[in-house]
Amino acid sequence: SQLSPEVEQQLKQETLDGLVLNRAVLQFVHKAGFRVSAQRVADHIRSLKNFQVGGQFSKPAYDAALAANGASAAAFESEQRSLLEVNQLQDGIAGSAFFTPAEFRRIIALDQERRDLEYVLFDPKILGAAITPSDAEIQAYYATNSAQFQSEETVDLDYLEISLADAERDYVPDEAALRKAYDEDPTRFRSPEERHARHILITVGTDRSDAAAKALADEIEKKLADGADFAALAAQYSGDPGSAARGGDLGFAARGVYVEPFEKALFALKPGETSAPVKTEFGYHIIRLEAIKASEGQDFEQVREQLAASLREQKAQDSFYALAERLDDLALESPGSLEPAAREAGLQIRHYPGYTRAGGGPFGDNSDLISAVFSDAVLEGGENTPLIELDQGRVVVARVAQHKLPAARPLAEVRDEIVARLRSLRAATEAKTRGEAILKRQQTGEDLAAVLASMDLHLTRTGPVLRRSPLLPPELLSAVFRTPAPVDGKPVVRGVSLGDGSYAVFRLDRVIPGDPAQIPQDQRDAQKRILAQRSAQAELAALAADLRSKAKVVVAKDLFKAEDVTQ
Template sequence: MISERCAGEKMKQNSSTKKLAGLVGRMKWLPLGVSVLFYSAQAFSAYEAIDSVLAIVEDGIVSQSELKSRMTTITARLNAQNTPLPPADVMRQRVLEQLILEQIQLQMADREGLRISDAQLAETMANIAGRSGYSLAEFEEALKSEGVSFLEAREQIRRELLISRVQQRRVGGRVRVTDSEVENYLQSSVGKNRTATEYLLGHILITVPEGAPDSVIEMKLAEVQAIADQIKSAADFQKMAVARSEGRNALDGGVIGWRKENELPSLASDVVPQLAVGQVSRPLKTASGFHLVSVLEKRGGQSQLVEQRKVRHILIKPSEIRTEQEAKAKIEDIYRKIQNGGAFAELAKSESEDPISGVSGGDLGWVSPGEMVPEFEQVMLQTKAGELSAPFRSEFGWHILEVQDQREKDLGEEIQASQAREVLQQRKYEIELQKWLLEIKGEAYIDIKS
């Protein structure tokens, strides 16, 4: 199974990465209320000369200014979403609980030596800016225009990432999904619908006037058949739709969107599943006229051809005893050795800090799209079979990779099982996360001041 192959340091995108993706996704509504995601600068300006302590949490505190700034942030967000605010005392209690839990988790991160490097943080901020349609400089100006400093935003993101990593470390190991659970999910109605084949449909309509004589009907049939013949002879379906179709989606190239099998139009429900991608149907007759349907793209289902690459890599990590620059210098030295004839596998065994692949000479096996973190996948896709990449950085550290081979393989069943496992893992993770948060709160020393 794909998910079973991606253990350890194989750079599989984990729930920490997904949480970050969710954070990035919430940036889409910028520039309206950029500061909603971050602590309000106005709240910070209200910081009193002597800031009162609301709660002692283990070795740290939650202050009055933190509570005020977070409540300002949440109020701004709810107002922007036109969501009614809870009573002030209820909001205060909820926000205080949130800050206490964050303080506990940030102290855990510190004790465990977890760090978010400046390079990782800069890359994350650039990604957030890009997803919001800004350059980094433009994003900084957008924040500033709403009273939020770029440094405040950076530190908020750093805290989010640290908390995410703590949760993944502590909660991720509690979650186990069995093969039988995956099979049961795939056989359920919910599972079947979620993993069903989806078709991107194209449609061409040649209308027939109501009550038209047989001669007109035959003429229209000949017209639609001629269009079908041109498409079969390599004419572009979407261009033909724009030029000839009388359907309401004609100016969109006849594209009517993605449809699962149980969502297919009735006239095409028996036809579409039999069509290959790019194939056009026979003329289909309804009261409105003659139709042609084509499957422009297909995804999901039990048959999915995937382009895979056989990859091996070497990983060098920055750490408490090795700076970012030293890690980069070391991977560059290994890169030069390989270029000068050094054996990749032997260097991976002796130098790589990926504990899973290192002992196997850096071998990651056959890798499918979406299996690796974006930085790794981008370099992998740009590297031809038999070639070695230059050193590059991911959230895990510095890498070099070699693509040994490429192939296409039908991974439909494996992908379905992997998707099902991911759904079940996320469900269990959320349940375990809530349990764990209650546990750490119950075990921590917390003194809430009256």
């Protein structure tokens, strides 16, 4: 189930277009002077639930998540800074988006419009109960639509499977192994040292040169040396809005949270000491260390179960990957049979019948296995598949035991299915015929209610309904709101086919425009927020499109195949 060249090329182009658009927006954000402080980035990262344990930021969890995704802390923090800067732009646009009272009333009049109607429904399930297709009709339908009654292509598979879960159950570490694991990594079960810092940030920008910022930072350092209050100076001078109001307080943080020059200066201080101005990409920082939270550890007995689980997992992984590699080699050495591999690896050959090109059974819809099983080498050549990873910690090698091609299913097997189809088709036709006959009589001047009464039918009144009412089928609701409003109080009668084969005849009696005054204040406010968001999204999309159209883009010649891309 590989992608076609056309679809693959389209995905590549869409990805490239998205990258170009993001870069264009970021360039605009930077030129416009949007900036996010290091502390704002740190606060944002510490608030992400993926990096929290027990509701608190965990540096080990953060490091593990980055390692699992092959990302460095610097790259991830740069990405988050860019995200926050773009969010500033979005917030600015959202804050300036507006619409006039007349526009709001017009939107509410449409959005909250209600329509009062009555309708009658011709249900094919009811009509179909009286329909019995003849043998001749069944035979004719079967002959005409024989391609629809083919059995699915399937294969019966023999396979060998190994899993990490099975390997993990077989190992129980002894006391010596547990002690060794504890002693080999004494820092593993210790929390990192954390430092409580305050800072005053003097920013550099269009309104302040680097030299002016350094001079102001030196002046503040002198005031602190003369006994000035750090918190008061932070509130007065700091360019970090996230901490200035708190007297520059940054709270506790371990290594790896702040940019390198800031961290180096902070971890060189003793409690109560203040640094000289420290230059970073954000400007000049004056840092004060308030307190140190020492590293804390757990003793052996506290972590015994954790050690045992870790050793079991490591042993299982070693055994699993060694056996998987051996199984792959054995399957290739004897490509025409699984028996040698099963014998050498101590595994049992399993069997699964009825595997299709959509997958199935214990294998799910794994695309790698589907591609391998239905390849010429395996399907026609009788070879084993290579080792296939079904999901993390679970692999198989398979071969085709029997291949069953599509074939016509006998009429006796599909007769009930054909009867149901014919009954449904004829019932839907009958429903539409009856509904249109009623419409025709009404259009010639007969009263709709009287016409229905003559057929022992009656209209169902819903009362006024909104566009999103759950009381009516979607197709009927859509038709009702597309129908012109009654003129001079004269109802409008229409008909519509529904997705399930039903046919509805309805009479639209009146249209009631939405009135903002009838909507509770909290709902009006919510509606205004939604409209403002839509307006802001439209403005941001227009800005992004304009930036993209003006951007100079150079695409490397070898990025795509020559025949795949046109610029």
